[in-house]
Amino acid sequence: MTIGIGLLGLGTVGAGVAQILASPEGRHPLVGALSLRRVAVRDLQRPRPVSLAPEIIGDDPAAVVADPTVDIVVEVMGGLEPARSLILAAIAAGKPVVTANKAVIARHGAEIAAAAAERGVYVLMEAAVGGGIPIIEPLKQSLGANRIERVSGIINGTTNYILSRMAAEGADYAAVLADAQALGYAEADPAADVQGADAADKIAILAGLAYGGLVDRPAIPVEGIDRLQARDIDYAGNLGFVVKLLAVAQRHGSDPDGTEVLDVRVHPTLLPRDHPLAGVNGVNNAILVEGDPVGRVMFYGPGAGAGPTASAVVADILNIAAIRGLGAGALDPLLAAGSWRRCRLVEADRTCHRNYVRFQAADRPGVIGHIGSCFGAEGVSLQSIVQHESEGPGAEIVVVTHAVEEGRFRRALAAITARPEVEAVQACLRTL
Secondary structure (H helix, E strand, O other): OOEEEEEEOOOHHHHHHHHHHHOOOOOOHHHHHEEEEEEEOOOOOOOOOOOOOHHHEEOOHHHHHHOOOOOEEEEOOOOOOOHHHHHHHHHHOOOOEEEOOHHHHHHHHHHHHHHHHHHOOOEEOHHHOOOOOOOHHHHHHHOOOOEEEEEEEEOOHHHHHHHHHHHHHOOOHHHHHHHHHHOOOOOOOOHHHHOOHHHHHHHHHHHHHHHOOOOOHHHOOEOOOOOOOHHHHHHHHHOOEEEEEEEEEEEEEEOOOOOEEEEEEEEEEEEEOOOOOOOOOOOEEEEEEEEEOOEEEEEEEEOOOHHHHHHHHHHHHHHHHHHOOOOOOOOOHHHOHHHOOOEEEOOHHHOEEEEEEEEEEOOOOOHHHHHHHHHHHOOOOEEEEEEEEOOOOOEEEEEEEOOEEHHHHHHHHHHHHOOOOEEEEEEEEEEO
């Protein structure tokens, strides 16, 4: 039986999907049963990296969804709208959906879940996180018997490329970003990547999978790498760390009513050199899952690009093809909204972590002692405190703390910066 595919978007990923469907030789036998029936593009005149019959290409995505010969709708157009509305229209028509759109799932997952549950169709999204890395299905199935304690990952290839170059070459952020744009690793407008929003969308999805409930995507604390200075990467290296943009979701306890309390966040992080994620460089991604009883499991590979992402998209199509008759009412357990736990984010001042802080201070006796006293008054234990020569007058003092609640740490910082000899906090990063 032939299964009709409707493709929304023919950019990098969409073209990769089309190329796989056009060359089934040597692939899973089910690939040969998939037929690309209709494709929607934004610009009919734009050159395409794949040759398709002109009669199946149009600029009306709603017509693709409505086409009776289309059995599965594949959304790889990106953005929030019209992608969200098209996904909901496909569900309403009883058609399974495969999407790579992390922004839509992270922000509108509840709405899509409710619609899919009511209509009884699948919405699969392996390609939304980690490109070709299989992480969605393992969290739903292979690791389903585990109590997940933490999911942490390097899940944005652009920022990882930039940080890897800065560490290896001592290069400035702006110069490496320009190179990344020239090489196609960064968009002309890189804000979603370098400011952390892309990673936050992805960790919101992973948190929902790992802990069984939605998290409020806009409430996730996010800090990018766009203000990170090369000197802090150098200082971190001297202390035995590497700096990565880390996305983290971890259990922080539960409320009396059973609500899971989670710490979900994205920020530049100092990782010890022997940490499993510390050696992940270039545009690669890696996701570390820590659970009971499995222990630590890491998923590593290319996090973006036509090949890896298209591979994940077609794998989802094959999953649907393998378990159907379409219309059998099968429901993806990820989207069974009624079975989800309630989850909430922990209050910011109750999170607990180690810290790296760089102060600009006057170069005079007793400054380090004053800083140590202020930390001590709030019960903040210090792992190290080092003074460096400043580029200008005064001195730079770099402190690494032991794990401490954020509220106590912030009170100590306020007391330190209130002293006249401490001029500014130049950098403040979390540390594992």
